[in-house]
Amino acid sequence: MYTMNKIAILIPCFNEEKTIAGVVKDFKSQLPDADIYVYDNNSSDNTVKEAMAAGAIVRRESRQGKGNVIRSMFRQIDADFYVMVDGDGTYPADRVHEIIKPVISGEADMVCGSRLHTQSASNFKRLNLAGNRLFNFLLNSLFKVRITDILSGYRAFTREVVKSLPVLSRGFEIETELTLKAIERNYRIVEIPVNLSERPEGSASKIHIVRDGILIFNTIFALLRDYKPFTAFGAAGLFFILLGLVPGIVMIHEFLATGTLLHIPSVILSxxxxxxxxxxxxxxxxxxxxxxxxxxxxxxxxxxxxxLMRISDHDH
Ligand SMILES: Nc1nc2c(ncn2[C@@H]2O[C@H](COP(=O)(O)OP(=O)(O)OP(=O)(O)O)[C@@H](O)[C@H]2O)c(=O)[nH]1
Ligand SMILES: [Mg+2]
Known part of the structure; x- marks a missing residue:
């Protein structure tokens, strides 16, 4: 089945010279027939050289940011199934078969390697873990879904998702957007537990906790506004109405007792x-x-x- 379908492995990279060769080789040995793409984003180290030597198809993207890179990959690369993974060697390549199986068998449209699944034993930095938990909780309660890891960078997609999900993110908010837009379009998401390992000594994280945390926070609220406007505006409206009722009820009470409105500013406020x-x-x-x-x-x-897909399949 694997040989009939083209699989593309997508690796966005920014200064990952320490790990990229290992990642490319690991995926090559797991899926020898897959095309491995490394999109470099103005790296100042030897990422490009390392990736090429390891046998990856290397392309460059000048607009900085993981989101920009993923969007270019989605537009430019043709395959039947796609796997997206980080270049920092923190996700296990040997789980790729489990990650890709549900999309190949047609059970899922998107598969996420969940680092926070009850069956995962991930090695998180403390602050990252807290952030991930917070965002998962926020998203699950606001959108009434049950996803254990919305920010996972290890995923598999069908061609349909890659070619038709409209993503706009430029940076690290890309994963949030992918998850939410897939849910909103009723795509089937399957989560597979994976263990996250630590970056090796000397390789630097590209995440800025505060800046990217705020970005992800904003993305969740922007998507809530766009996709669940009644929840967003309704909740804010209800809050204002309840707030207004406090002076309102006091004023009505006063009016009933005295027959006049003594505190006009409170009435106006209400x-x-x-x-x-x-x-x-x-x-x-x-x-x-x-x-x-x-x-x-x-x-x-x-x-x-x-x-359209059926027609083009028929033609082939
Ligand atoms: N092309 C490109 N890739 C990026 C950029 N920023 C991050 N990446 C890649 O995206 C992947 C994830 O970035 P990481 O820094 O590992 O982020 P993280 O996995 O959330 O955090 P840590 O693993 O704890 O550092 C890595 O492969 C990075 O090289 C960017 O601006 N451009
Ligand atoms: Mg990482």
Whole structure:
């Protein structure tokens, strides 16, 4: 089955001279027929030389950032199935068969190697672990899904996902976006437990905890606004309305007791808050309807993609 289908291994790289050759060789020995692509992003070290010597197809991307690189890979590389993995040697190459199996057998559209699965024994830095847990919790509760590792960099995709999922991220928020957009488009996601190992001595992380943490946080909220507007605007609206009811109820009470409104500023505050809240709720409702219609359009496009694929399969 493996030989009939073209598999592409995608490795985004930025200054990974210490590890890249090992990663390329490991994947080559696991999947000898796969094409291994290393996209270098202005590395100032020997990443390109090392990757080429190890037998990878090396291309360069000038726009800095993991997201920019993944987007270029998705656009430029043709294959039936895709595996994406980091160049830092922290993900186990020997699990690639399990990672790719569900997409090849048609059980899944995207497979994520989960570093936080109950069956994984990952070697996380403490701060990274806390960040990952926080984002998983946030996403699972806001989007009502159950994913154990939204930020995993070890994934497999079908051609359909790679060619039709519209991703916009430029940096490390790419994984969040991939997970959420796949969920929103009803793609089937399967998680396979993997163990994350540590970067070797002397190889530097490209993640900036604060900067990239804020970026991922923003991405989650931007996607909530775009895909679940009623949840986002409705919750904010409800908060304003409840806040406005506090002085409101006191004022009504006062009016009933005395027959006059003694604290006009409080009345204005209450009315202002309740009106703003109502406005937010209605904004949410309007956007919800628009989002729904676009979802329908998306489904129809997916249907058309399926038909086109069938026609092109037929032609071959
Ligand atoms: N092409 C390209 N690759 C990048 C860039 N930033 C990071 N990467 C690659 O993306 C992968 C993940 O980056 P890492 O620094 O390992 O991030 P991480 O896995 O979240 O964190 P650590 O493993 O703890 O360092 C590695 O292969 C990096 O080389 C970039 O700007 N351009
Ligand atoms: Mg890493």
């Amino acid at each position: 009315v202002g808050l309740v009106l703003s809240g109502t406005l937010l709720v209605f904004t949410g409702l309007t956007l919800h309807t628009i989002a729904r219609r676009f979802q329908e359009l998306d489904r129809r496009l997916q249907g058309m993609y399926d038909v």
